[in-house]
Amino acid sequence: MPAQPPPVAVEEPGPDLTGPLSWQKLENIESWLDTAQSQRTPEFRIELELQLHEGRVTFAQRDAERANVPHDALRVRLEAARDGFRSLLARNTLMPGQTARAQIGLRASESLLATLTKPTATKPALIVVDRSRWGALSPVPSRLTPLKGQWSRITLHHSAEESSDGKGGSVEDSAHTLRLIQKFHMETGHTWGDIGYHFLIDSGGRIFEGRELKWQGAHAGGKDGSNNTQNIGICMLGDFLRRPPTPAALKSLELLVADLRARFPIAANRLFAHTEFTGSECPGPFLIDWVKKHR
Numbered sequence: 001m002p003a004q005p006p007p008v009a010v011e012e013p014g015p016d017l018t019g020p021l022s023w024q025k026l027e028n029i030e031s032w033l034d035t036a037q038s039q040r041t042p043e044f045r046i047e048l049e050l051q052l053h054e055g056r057v058t059f060a061q062r063d064a065e066r067a068n069v070p071h072d073a074l075r076v077r078l079e080a081a082r083d084g085f086r087s088l089l090a091r092n093t094l095m096p097g098q099t100a101r102a103q104i105g106l107r108a109s110e111s112l113l114a115t116l117t118k119p120t121a122t123k124p125a126l127i128v129v130d131r132s133r134w135g136a137l138s139p140v141p142s143r144l145t146p147l148k149g150q151w152s153r154i155t156l157h158h159s160a161e162e163s164s165d166g167k168g169g170s171v172e173d174s175a176h177t178l179r180l181i182q183k184f185h186m187e188t189g190h191t192w193g194d195i196g197y198h199f200l201i202d203s204g205g206r207i208f209e210g211r212e213l214k215w216q217g218a219h220a221g222g223k224d225g226s227n228n229t230q231n232i233g234i235c236m237l238g239d240f241l242r243r244p245p246t247p248a249a250l251k252s253l254e255l256l257v258a259d260l261r262a263r264f265p266i267a268a269n270r271l272f273a274h275t276e277f278t279g280s281e282c283p284g285p286f287l288i289d290w291v292k293k294h295r
Protein backbone atom coordinates (compact mmCIF):
# COMPACT_ATOMS: atom_id res chain seq x y z
CA MET A 1 0.00 0.00 0.00
CA PRO A 2 1.53 3.37 -0.98
CA ALA A 3 2.38 5.75 1.84
CA GLN A 4 -0.19 8.43 2.47
CA PRO A 5 1.08 12.02 2.12
CA PRO A 6 1.43 13.74 5.48
CA PRO A 7 -1.70 15.66 6.56
CA VAL A 8 -1.70 19.31 5.46
CA ALA A 9 -2.61 22.01 7.95
CA VAL A 10 -6.11 23.23 7.12
CA GLU A 11 -5.98 26.93 6.19
CA GLU A 12 -8.89 29.32 5.88
CA PRO A 13 -9.79 29.60 2.19
CA GLY A 14 -8.28 32.51 0.23
CA PRO A 15 -10.50 34.88 -1.77
CA ASP A 16 -12.43 33.51 -4.74
CA LEU A 17 -10.46 34.73 -7.77
CA THR A 18 -12.18 32.70 -10.46
CA GLY A 19 -13.81 34.28 -13.50
CA PRO A 20 -13.20 37.63 -15.22
CA LEU A 21 -12.65 40.93 -13.42
CA SER A 22 -15.82 41.93 -11.57
CA TRP A 23 -16.90 44.08 -8.67
CA GLN A 24 -17.61 40.87 -6.77
CA LYS A 25 -14.04 39.73 -7.24
CA LEU A 26 -12.68 43.06 -5.99
CA GLU A 27 -14.96 42.85 -2.96
CA ASN A 28 -13.71 39.32 -2.25
CA ILE A 29 -10.13 40.59 -2.34
CA GLU A 30 -10.97 43.54 -0.11
CA SER A 31 -12.56 41.40 2.58
CA TRP A 32 -9.73 38.87 2.43
CA LEU A 33 -7.19 41.67 2.95
CA ASP A 34 -8.97 42.35 6.25
CA THR A 35 -8.38 38.81 7.52
CA ALA A 36 -5.60 37.60 9.82
CA GLN A 37 -4.65 35.04 7.18
CA SER A 38 -3.66 37.76 4.74
CA GLN A 39 -1.16 39.09 7.33
CA ARG A 40 0.53 35.67 7.46
CA THR A 41 1.14 35.51 3.69
CA PRO A 42 2.74 38.88 2.83
CA GLU A 43 3.80 37.94 -0.74
CA PHE A 44 0.31 36.82 -1.67
CA ARG A 45 -1.09 39.91 0.03
CA ILE A 46 1.02 42.21 -2.14
CA GLU A 47 -0.16 40.42 -5.27
CA LEU A 48 -3.80 40.80 -4.27
CA GLU A 49 -3.44 44.43 -3.28
CA LEU A 50 -2.02 45.03 -6.77
CA GLN A 51 -4.95 43.21 -8.37
CA LEU A 52 -7.44 45.21 -6.29
CA HIS A 53 -6.02 48.60 -7.25
CA GLU A 54 -5.53 47.59 -10.89
CA GLY A 55 -9.16 46.47 -10.97
CA ARG A 56 -10.33 49.79 -9.55
CA VAL A 57 -8.42 51.70 -12.24
CA THR A 58 -9.77 49.44 -15.01
CA PHE A 59 -13.36 49.99 -13.86
CA ALA A 60 -12.81 53.74 -13.49
CA GLN A 61 -11.37 53.98 -17.03
CA ARG A 62 -14.36 52.09 -18.40
CA ASP A 63 -16.89 54.21 -16.49
CA ALA A 64 -15.14 57.44 -17.50
CA GLU A 65 -15.43 56.43 -21.18
CA ARG A 66 -19.11 55.57 -20.80
CA ALA A 67 -19.70 58.77 -18.79
CA ASN A 68 -22.24 56.95 -16.63
CA VAL A 69 -20.84 57.64 -13.17
CA PRO A 70 -20.66 61.07 -11.50
CA HIS A 71 -17.10 62.36 -11.43
CA ASP A 72 -17.20 62.68 -7.65
CA ALA A 73 -17.79 58.95 -7.34
CA LEU A 74 -15.05 58.13 -9.85
CA ARG A 75 -12.69 60.42 -7.97
CA VAL A 76 -13.18 58.53 -4.69
CA ARG A 77 -12.49 55.20 -6.38
CA LEU A 78 -9.41 56.48 -8.21
CA GLU A 79 -7.99 58.14 -5.10
CA ALA A 80 -8.29 54.81 -3.27
CA ALA A 81 -6.35 53.09 -6.07
CA ARG A 82 -3.72 55.84 -6.26
CA ASP A 83 -3.12 55.76 -2.47
CA GLY A 84 -2.95 51.97 -2.61
CA PHE A 85 -0.24 51.99 -5.29
CA ARG A 86 1.70 54.64 -3.34
CA SER A 87 1.56 52.57 -0.17
CA LEU A 88 2.79 49.46 -2.02
CA LEU A 89 5.71 51.35 -3.58
CA ALA A 90 6.67 52.77 -0.18
CA ARG A 91 7.11 49.29 1.31
CA ASN A 92 10.20 48.23 -0.68
CA THR A 93 9.20 44.56 -0.50
CA LEU A 94 7.86 44.24 -4.05
CA MET A 95 9.35 42.03 -6.75
CA PRO A 96 10.69 44.04 -9.74
CA GLY A 97 7.66 43.09 -11.88
CA GLN A 98 5.30 44.17 -9.12
CA THR A 99 7.10 47.50 -8.73
CA ALA A 100 6.62 48.13 -12.46
CA ARG A 101 2.90 47.28 -12.22
CA ALA A 102 2.43 49.59 -9.24
CA GLN A 103 4.21 52.42 -11.08
CA ILE A 104 2.04 51.93 -14.18
CA GLY A 105 -1.10 51.84 -12.02
CA LEU A 106 -0.07 54.95 -10.11
CA ARG A 107 0.49 56.90 -13.35
CA ALA A 108 -2.83 55.69 -14.81
CA SER A 109 -4.82 56.70 -11.73
CA GLU A 110 -3.12 60.09 -11.50
CA SER A 111 -3.67 60.94 -15.16
CA LEU A 112 -7.33 59.86 -15.08
CA LEU A 113 -7.89 61.89 -11.90
CA ALA A 114 -6.50 64.95 -13.70
CA THR A 115 -9.17 64.63 -16.43
CA LEU A 116 -12.11 64.67 -13.99
CA THR A 117 -14.06 67.84 -13.25
CA LYS A 118 -13.48 69.63 -9.96
CA PRO A 119 -15.18 68.22 -6.83
CA THR A 120 -18.83 69.14 -6.31
CA ALA A 121 -18.03 71.16 -3.20
CA THR A 122 -17.04 74.02 -5.50
CA LYS A 123 -20.17 73.71 -7.66
CA PRO A 124 -23.68 74.82 -6.66
CA ALA A 125 -25.70 71.77 -5.65
CA LEU A 126 -28.50 70.79 -7.99
CA ILE A 127 -31.70 70.64 -5.97
CA VAL A 128 -34.66 68.95 -7.59
CA VAL A 129 -38.20 69.21 -6.19
CA ASP A 130 -39.43 65.64 -6.16
CA ARG A 131 -42.77 64.33 -7.38
CA SER A 132 -44.34 63.96 -3.95
CA ARG A 133 -43.64 67.66 -3.24
CA TRP A 134 -45.78 68.78 -6.19
CA GLY A 135 -48.52 66.19 -5.64
CA ALA A 136 -47.95 64.11 -8.77
CA LEU A 137 -50.41 61.37 -9.64
CA SER A 138 -48.92 57.86 -9.69
CA PRO A 139 -47.61 56.82 -13.11
CA VAL A 140 -49.42 54.08 -15.07
CA PRO A 141 -46.58 51.67 -15.97
CA SER A 142 -48.67 49.76 -18.56
CA ARG A 143 -48.78 52.95 -20.67
CA LEU A 144 -45.07 53.76 -20.28
CA THR A 145 -42.00 52.57 -22.19
CA PRO A 146 -38.91 51.69 -20.14
CA LEU A 147 -35.68 53.42 -21.17
CA LYS A 148 -33.75 51.26 -23.62
CA GLY A 149 -29.97 51.73 -23.45
CA GLN A 150 -28.59 55.03 -22.20
CA TRP A 151 -29.87 58.60 -22.33
CA SER A 152 -28.12 60.14 -25.33
CA ARG A 153 -29.93 63.45 -26.07
CA ILE A 154 -31.87 66.28 -24.44
CA THR A 155 -34.78 68.27 -25.90
CA LEU A 156 -36.02 71.62 -24.65
CA HIS A 157 -39.65 72.80 -24.54
CA HIS A 158 -41.76 75.59 -23.10
CA SER A 159 -45.20 75.02 -21.59
CA ALA A 160 -46.65 77.81 -23.78
CA GLU A 161 -49.11 78.92 -21.10
CA GLU A 162 -48.84 82.44 -19.77
CA SER A 163 -50.82 81.30 -16.74
CA SER A 164 -48.12 78.79 -15.83
CA ASP A 165 -45.44 81.42 -15.65
CA GLY A 166 -46.03 82.34 -12.01
CA LYS A 167 -43.20 84.84 -12.09
CA GLY A 168 -41.69 85.02 -8.60
CA GLY A 169 -44.52 82.74 -7.54
CA SER A 170 -44.50 80.23 -4.75
CA VAL A 171 -43.58 76.57 -5.07
CA GLU A 172 -47.31 75.87 -4.60
CA ASP A 173 -48.17 77.96 -7.69
CA SER A 174 -45.78 75.95 -9.81
CA ALA A 175 -46.90 72.67 -8.22
CA HIS A 176 -50.46 73.55 -9.24
CA THR A 177 -49.30 74.19 -12.82
CA LEU A 178 -47.46 70.86 -12.89
CA ARG A 179 -50.57 69.01 -11.74
CA LEU A 180 -52.57 70.65 -14.55
CA ILE A 181 -49.94 69.67 -17.15
CA GLN A 182 -49.85 66.12 -15.80
CA LYS A 183 -53.67 65.90 -15.89
CA PHE A 184 -53.64 67.13 -19.49
CA HIS A 185 -51.01 64.55 -20.47
CA MET A 186 -52.72 61.65 -18.66
CA GLU A 187 -56.44 62.40 -18.83
CA THR A 188 -57.87 65.44 -20.57
CA GLY A 189 -55.57 65.85 -23.60
CA HIS A 190 -53.75 62.53 -23.95
CA THR A 191 -53.77 59.11 -22.29
CA TRP A 192 -50.07 58.91 -21.53
CA GLY A 193 -48.81 57.00 -18.49
CA ASP A 194 -47.42 60.11 -16.78
CA ILE A 195 -46.46 63.74 -17.35
CA GLY A 196 -44.50 63.79 -20.63
CA TYR A 197 -41.38 65.71 -19.53
CA HIS A 198 -38.61 64.48 -17.25
CA PHE A 199 -37.88 67.90 -15.74
CA LEU A 200 -39.71 71.22 -15.53
CA ILE A 201 -38.22 74.57 -14.50
CA ASP A 202 -40.22 77.51 -13.17
CA SER A 203 -39.46 81.24 -13.27
CA GLY A 204 -37.90 81.11 -9.82
CA GLY A 205 -35.37 78.60 -11.14
CA ARG A 206 -36.86 75.64 -9.28
CA ILE A 207 -36.24 72.34 -11.00
CA PHE A 208 -39.08 69.83 -10.67
CA GLU A 209 -38.85 66.10 -11.20
CA GLY A 210 -41.30 65.03 -13.90
CA ARG A 211 -41.45 61.57 -15.38
CA GLU A 212 -38.88 59.31 -13.72
CA LEU A 213 -35.73 58.67 -15.75
CA LYS A 214 -36.41 54.94 -15.87
CA TRP A 215 -39.13 55.73 -18.46
CA GLN A 216 -38.86 57.22 -21.92
CA GLY A 217 -40.56 60.58 -22.19
CA ALA A 218 -43.51 61.78 -24.31
CA HIS A 219 -42.57 65.17 -25.69
CA ALA A 220 -40.83 65.05 -29.08
CA GLY A 221 -43.28 63.04 -31.23
CA GLY A 222 -42.14 61.17 -34.35
CA LYS A 223 -43.48 57.91 -35.79
CA ASP A 224 -44.64 55.84 -32.81
CA GLY A 225 -42.92 58.39 -30.57
CA SER A 226 -39.51 57.46 -31.97
CA ASN A 227 -38.16 60.95 -31.26
CA ASN A 228 -38.52 60.20 -27.57
CA THR A 229 -36.05 57.33 -27.66
CA GLN A 230 -33.20 58.03 -25.20
CA ASN A 231 -34.33 61.66 -25.21
CA ILE A 232 -34.64 63.57 -21.90
CA GLY A 233 -37.41 66.19 -22.07
CA ILE A 234 -37.03 69.50 -20.19
CA CYS A 235 -39.89 72.00 -20.09
CA MET A 236 -39.53 75.68 -19.17
CA LEU A 237 -42.77 76.84 -17.53
CA GLY A 238 -44.17 79.86 -19.36
CA ASP A 239 -44.79 81.21 -22.87
CA PHE A 240 -41.50 82.29 -24.44
CA LEU A 241 -42.57 83.11 -27.98
CA ARG A 242 -42.14 86.85 -27.34
CA ARG A 243 -39.91 87.10 -24.28
CA PRO A 244 -37.05 85.17 -22.67
CA PRO A 245 -37.26 83.11 -19.46
CA THR A 246 -35.96 84.74 -16.26
CA PRO A 247 -32.21 84.66 -15.53
CA ALA A 248 -32.90 82.29 -12.58
CA ALA A 249 -34.71 79.83 -14.87
CA LEU A 250 -31.88 80.00 -17.42
CA LYS A 251 -29.25 79.44 -14.73
CA SER A 252 -31.07 76.33 -13.50
CA LEU A 253 -31.45 75.10 -17.07
CA GLU A 254 -27.69 75.47 -17.55
CA LEU A 255 -26.97 73.57 -14.30
CA LEU A 256 -29.46 70.82 -15.12
CA VAL A 257 -28.10 70.28 -18.64
CA ALA A 258 -24.52 70.19 -17.29
CA ASP A 259 -25.54 67.70 -14.61
CA LEU A 260 -27.28 65.41 -17.13
CA ARG A 261 -24.27 65.57 -19.45
CA ALA A 262 -22.02 64.56 -16.57
CA ARG A 263 -24.27 61.64 -15.63
CA PHE A 264 -25.09 60.27 -19.07
CA PRO A 265 -23.24 59.82 -22.38
CA ILE A 266 -24.88 62.84 -24.06
CA ALA A 267 -22.62 64.32 -26.75
CA ALA A 268 -22.33 68.12 -26.91
CA ASN A 269 -24.25 68.34 -30.21
CA ARG A 270 -27.16 66.19 -28.92
CA LEU A 271 -29.06 69.08 -27.33
CA PHE A 272 -32.20 70.03 -29.29
CA ALA A 273 -35.14 72.43 -29.37
CA HIS A 274 -38.55 70.80 -29.86
CA THR A 275 -39.01 72.62 -33.18
CA GLU A 276 -36.11 70.66 -34.70
CA PHE A 277 -38.23 67.51 -34.54
CA THR A 278 -41.68 68.81 -35.38
CA GLY A 279 -41.34 72.28 -36.89
CA SER A 280 -43.54 73.71 -34.10
CA GLU A 281 -42.68 77.09 -32.55
CA CYS A 282 -41.68 75.41 -29.26
CA PRO A 283 -39.75 76.55 -27.21
CA GLY A 284 -39.68 80.04 -28.81
CA PRO A 285 -36.84 82.01 -30.47
CA PHE A 286 -34.89 82.85 -27.32
CA LEU A 287 -34.60 79.25 -26.12
CA ILE A 288 -33.89 78.01 -29.66
CA ASP A 289 -30.87 80.37 -29.67
CA TRP A 290 -29.93 79.14 -26.20
CA VAL A 291 -29.88 75.56 -27.44
CA LYS A 292 -27.66 76.48 -30.42
CA LYS A 293 -25.21 78.29 -28.11
CA HIS A 294 -24.99 75.35 -25.74
CA ARG A 295 -24.13 72.58 -28.14
Ligand SMILES: [Zn+2]
Pocket residue numbers: 156157158219274282283
Ligand atom coordinates in the same frame (compact mmCIF):
# COMPACT_ATOMS: atom_id res chain seq x y z
ZN1 LIG B 1 -42.37 71.36 -27.04
